[in-house]
Amino acid sequence: MKLMIYAAALFAGMSLSIEGAIYGELGKSIGKLESSFYNFFVGTIILAVVLLFFGKGSLSHTFKAPKWQLTGGLLGIFYLTILIVSIPLVGVGLSMISVIVGQMIMSIVIEHKGWLGSSPSKIQKEKAAAVVLMAASLFLIF
Amino acid sequence: MSILILAAAVIGGVLLSAQSSINGAFSKQAGTYESTFLTFASGALVLFVGILFFGQGDISAILDAPKWQLSAVWFGVGYLFLTVLAVPKIGVIATNISTVIGQLSMGILIDHYGWFGGLQIPFDWQRGVAIVLMLAALRLIYIADRKSALQKKQAA
Incomplete structure (x- = not known):
């Protein structure tokens, strides 16, 4: 049973690479910022449906929270758009290793x-x- | 050129890490799905304005894009749900490590076979060694995180 959960987490990571690879292609045809916009726009719609049925928290907290807590979307844009630019140039593997290195360094600094x-x-x-x-x-692989 | 691209991707990771801390803080009071919704919605708003002024592509071409390319959004949302499912069962540390392993192995596979029509970069010994180094690094992170989790438990 626990093995299934590990497999799910593994699949979550695989999804990130697949997502990046596909958006790299979409970026070539409709534009890079446009692909990013597509992701955030349709993601908003999907999450709105999820919220309606499964939301247990309070969205209105948005207006009370400190402003720095509202910057997640802005940071997400940079992350995704950078990937859409880099994947067609250096591939998924190298892009993902770079991202992971950045994440690791930042999480150490934050802590x-x-x-x-x-x-x-x-x-x-x-x-x-x-x-x-x-x-x-x-x-080594650069 | 490509060193700049790699530096940008590292910065992408830095921003992603900051995002997850920020969303973590927000979700404590607002909820997980609420926090993700806010991320997507505010991202869409900012990008909408960005495209109006700086967009060089053609957003209306989205209607002609092959459906498999549009399916990418489900992988992003799928990632979210699988993580939300896994964290309470196996913990944040194990979830993160498993996610990164999936991300790396899939990235190398996609490159090797040139799946989804992108670059094809064959697997070679350098990539093999790189994966081994990454796995060793993840093992160290796992050990470090387990240690600090244990210390926090004892302190509490």
Whole structure:
């Protein structure tokens, strides 16, 4: 049973690569910003339906939350548009490794500084070593 | 040229990581689906204005695009649902690590076979070693995260 959950998480990751590869192609025909817009627009519609049926939280919190908590969409645009540009140029594998390296570095910085509502914790030596290994693998196939 | 592209992709990862922390903070009070909805909706609004002024493509061509290309949005939404399903059962750490492994192996596979009509980059020994290094890095991250989770539990 637990194995099924791990398989689901694995499939979630595979979905990200498939999504990137397909949008790379769509970007060539309709435009890169336009592909990004398509994703966010249709995603909004799908999520609106999901919210109607399964939403348990409070969307109205949007107006009370601190403004920095509302910037997720803006950051998401940059992420997706960068991928749509990079995948046709360097491939999915290299793009994804770069993204993962960036994620890793940033999550260490966020935890270290205690930014964005996280509780500050020291940089662990295992994580520093992990970043070095990741950078090495990026260097190797670049 | 391609070093710039890679730097941009690394920055993409930096922004994604910031996004997940920000959405995590927002979702604590607003809810998971509400937080994702806000991400998509605000992204669509900003991009709409962006396309009006800077769009060089043709958004109306979306109607002529092959349906399999339009299906990409389901993979993005699918990612979200699978994560929401997995996190409570196996935890954030295991979910993230499994996700990254899926992302990497699928990325290398798509490159090797040139699936979806993109670049074809054959698997070679450098890519093999790169995967091994990435797996070793993930193992280290897993160990580090388990440790700090344990410390937090003891402190509480």
